[in-house]
Amino acid sequence: MIAASVSRFAPDDPLDGLEVGERPAPEARDGWSVVAVRAAALNHHDLWSLRGVGLRAEQLPMILGTDAAGVTADGREVVVHGVVGGPHGRGVPADEPRSLLSERYPGTLAEQVAVPTWNLVDKPAELSFVEAACLPTAWLTAYRMLFTTGRAQPGQRVLVQGAGGGLATAAVVLGAAAGLEVVVTSRDAAKRERALGLGAAAAVETGARVPRVDLVLESVGRATWSHSVRSVRPGGTIVVAGATSGDAQAAELQRIFFQEIAVLGTTMGTRDDLEHLLAFLARTGVRPLVDSVHPLADARTALARLAGGEQFGKIVLEV
Structure with a gap:
């Protein structure tokens, strides 16, 4: 599958460490689901990862991304809650510290991502995949x-x-x-x-x-x-x-x-917070502001826009 990954750390120019290309597809396992990603949003967390913050060299290559919306194997349209483990988490050992996708487990800037099934929240029909991907x-x-x-x-x-x-x-x-x-x-x-x-x-x-x-x-x-x-x-x-x-x-x-x-x-939010946020948007008509949408294969251009501070709103990669 196509994915955007950290191949090496580049503290001075994070895009030097970016690799967009083929990576092994995730495999299903007990308590986890594989999501076919339809859209994934960028965050400054991705740039910090490319600089080497929060990762170790032995973890590379690591697929970037914490946000996604997509479809499970049984056709369920979902939004991915990107916080894995911690006091409110499920699907990992109870003593495992909290992490975000792309820190301990491969992230969402890919055609597929595996997450604990508990981390999946139903996508409201009122929201598009691009809009939903902006939220987590x-x-x-x-x-x-x-x-x-x-x-x-x-x-x-x-x-x-x-x-x-x-x-x-x-x-x-x-x-x-x-x-x-x-x-x-x-x-x-x-x-x-x-x-x-x-x-x-x-x-x-x-x-x-x-x-x-x-x-x-x-x-x-x-x-x-x-x-x-x-x-x-x-x-x-x-x-x-x-x-x-x-x-x-x-x-x-x-x-x-x-x-x-x-x-x-505060860091991120709980799964309950995400459900409440989705309901807020579905019922009020409020929608996230999308700066631009790029194909996954053009992740370098999208990350360069983020690194340059040119955006107003969220930058999204679409699969």
């Missing part, structure tokens, strides 16, 4: 940050650091649909304008002063951390789900404890 990482993380961990309520003000990526656009669309006042930041004027079109109440330059917010969604890290801490109201919450620019150099602990700011971490 960025959209699931945004949903959990807003509603499960952040406990956002209609009428509250939420700051989303960054605009354009899958997580940020998901947070804008989901937040607006739920009655939140969403403020986004971006250095790019065009991305700020598009965020307003998606339902953001305000879009400002990165680092610009904003009215105090109830909740901050932080996934950038060093470049935005200080702004996040200064933008949240006393007693407010910062939910952290990434640090794409690196760890913050100063934690600003004095401001955090003095103003009683809650800092909560």
Whole structure:
């Protein structure tokens, strides 16, 4: 089968380690299902894998990808929950630590992927395969940050650091649909304008002063951390789900404890979160923003677009 894999680590230019070509097809085993992938979305996790983060050399080649929607052997249309194992997982030993597809087990950027059957969630008929494939990482993380961990309520003000990526656009669309006042930041004027079109109440330059917010969604890290801490109201919450620019150099602990700011971490979401997200989209008509769709064989072009930060919304590979 055709797959996009990490063949070697390339910290400086991740695409140097990418190989798109034939790989052995997965085999069925007890408690697992093989899914014929119809669509798979890209994430920054794929670029980190190509750089060697979270993988060991002896695991190579490793098929990339954490997101997919497809069809099982019995014709069931499904969305793949990409978190394997951990406290809520099934299909692997109970003491196996949590991992994402493409970390311990081959990922979704392939014609087929094997996952624990428990990880499969029915795809709503209202969603296309391309739309459904956008959800299990960025959209699931945004949903959990807003509603499960952040406990956002209609009428509250939420700051989303960054605009354009899958997580940020998901947070804008989901937040607006739920009655939140969403403020986004971006250095790019065009991305700020598009965020307003998606339902953001305000879009400002990165680092610009904003009215105090109830909740901050932080996934950038060093470049935005200080702004996040200064933008949240006393007693407010910062939910952290990434640090794409690196760890913050100063934690600003004095401001955090003095103003009683809650800092909560989250990664992805549970299978239940994914089911709730799918139901939310099916019932409201909200749909993920798709930046572009590429054939699986052209994974290099798609990953180059992601690496260049050119996207607005999700980049999807279609089989």
